[in-house]
Amino acid sequence: MMEKTPMAGYDRIVAHSFGGPEVLVVEHVAALPQPGGGEVRVRVEAAGVGYTDTILRRGRYVLYKGGLPLTPGYDMVGVVDALGDGVEGLRVGDRVADMPVHGAYSQYVLSPARDLVAVPAGVDPVAAVEVPLMGVTAWQMLTRCVSLPHGATILVVGASGAVGRLLVTLGRHLGLTVIGTASAAKLPLVEGLGATAIDYRRDDLAEAIRAAGGGRGVDAAFDAIGGTSWETSWAALAEGGTLVGYGMQDFLETGGPSSGVLAAIQRFNVTWNEDGATDGTNRRTIFYDINERRPRLPDEYRADAGHLLDLIAQGTLVPPPAETLPLDRAAEAHRRVAAGDLQQRLVLTPAA
Template sequence: MPYLQVVLTDFGGPERLELRTVEDVPKPGPGEVRVRVLVTSAAFTDVMIRKGMYPDVKEKPPFVPGYDLVGVIEALGSSVEGWSLGERVADLTTIGAYSEYICLPAERLTRVPDGVADADALAMILSAVTPYQMLHRVAKARAGQSLLIHGAGGAVGSAMLQLARDVGIAAYGTDVAAKHDLIRSFGATPIDAEADDKEAAIRDAVGDGVDFVFDPLGGESLSRSLHALKPGGMLIAFGFQNEVLGRGGSIPLDFVKLKLWDWLPNGHATAFYSIGAMRRQHPEWFKEDLATLFAMLAEGRLDPAIAEVVPLSEVRHAHERVEAGEAPGKLVMRVSE
């Protein structure tokens, strides 16, 4: 039976993403299940992968991108136990999710609770596990503390604001003015990311500083983030958007800065977070944390910001929106019904 998938033909712009027809659905091998993908997303990590700038992806085009998915089990490989046909599941695939069908190791999957919308469940996988682990596994933040996150109106940022509110942490967030109402809706204080003097704008908002800063931008933003900390605070970097978008910065140099600042006796700690590295080191944490987030979602404690749901055929447009920073929250692509 023919099915559709998106293939990245070469590293580069959105025009390198091509919708293709594949003749036969894949057959699951031992320990695998075949999943019919319901939804996937366009995230900034997908932009990095498309440009050949994501360290965890060693594959060279052509390949099928797609970092996360929610889908339905349609076939079981031999020796698979504990799973049934028709169950809804989630996974962080890194690549491969831009396809109507994919075969995955059963042990990697997490069940999606009944009553949770596909798009909302998808928003938990990459975009909520990332801030959850940074907040609780890395920063070990607690009620009464404070944080600043850059890109607060995006998928990860908006999830971080909700998680902070849930545990009683005061939150500040930088982003463009069009996303300030969204930031306020989650109980956080917005800061203009396009201010002429960005460091002054942050300083005016946070006063004597915050306990934690979460920085996906890199480059010059790292220094501003360090200066926004109160004594004893921690800077957690988790991306390199400035270099990827041609706005300065250097991924190797950013790593050196973080290591040096962490070593120097400056009263601050630094760390770099990668969801892929954390999952490789602690695979049980990923499943535990995603299950926790699904439970919070089912309880109504989280309300994911979904920017838009578009068909997979609009993948180029979706990547353009994410790369331009236009999407307020998670940009979802519907693959099948």
């Protein structure tokens, strides 16, 4: 009996137009990509699926300038498969993590060697893929944007989301008291992570948060929604508290004009800081953007990602469990993210 010859090349997900999940299709590429100088080829074991991927697919992600066709995939973990000229410190077979922003929905990707973070031996790739985007975002907001003493109280808006779950988990790891908002159906999930859970649809939300914070409010709030959600989080701050914004989901969903975003950011960064300095509360705001911070402070990013991966390797940090799907179910994964009822993060396993 003749053995079946493996198909050459590799598969990836491609969108030839912006639109709904149906634009994501599997495309077979006849030849493997060859790494150039300073690059490595990575066989992708885990590619995270997140809200930002769905924005990229719809053509609304302002950081993407690559045009069409496009392959989504913000973060990934895989095994080094080939080395380009001049690459040092890496070997074929090393497991690595990266945040390419797009391109990870593929069995193979090319990555600059300087961007890769080593994954410790024994760390499952599905657990490790929580780190490059979600984990570092949560960790840097908790430790780089604010300085909180043990026992301080924080608010996590959207605590059942991918970053929200890690903010709760890492906040508890740091000894913080965590209040998390979520829909009524997801309150048990948030409570299971160790936070006090509050339904975000409450009419008296700011007052409820302040009450949960002992009546004085919260020392820091983390909010990626924007708009009226920022106003609620600002009102829930204690004296000297900090509101950290890290997204504007309301704008992305409503499709408002860019001028409205600029006005909102101006008010967030300037007006509210001025108000906090003059109204006697000493409240302040910070906007966190991992895509701005990582290239500016690459050593910091690598140190923080490496620290989180080490915590996973030690068993000190156990990321919330994820659900895995094969590469050809990428469109289904996007539909489920858009539905907003996920209890777990979805991870594609292209190498499988």
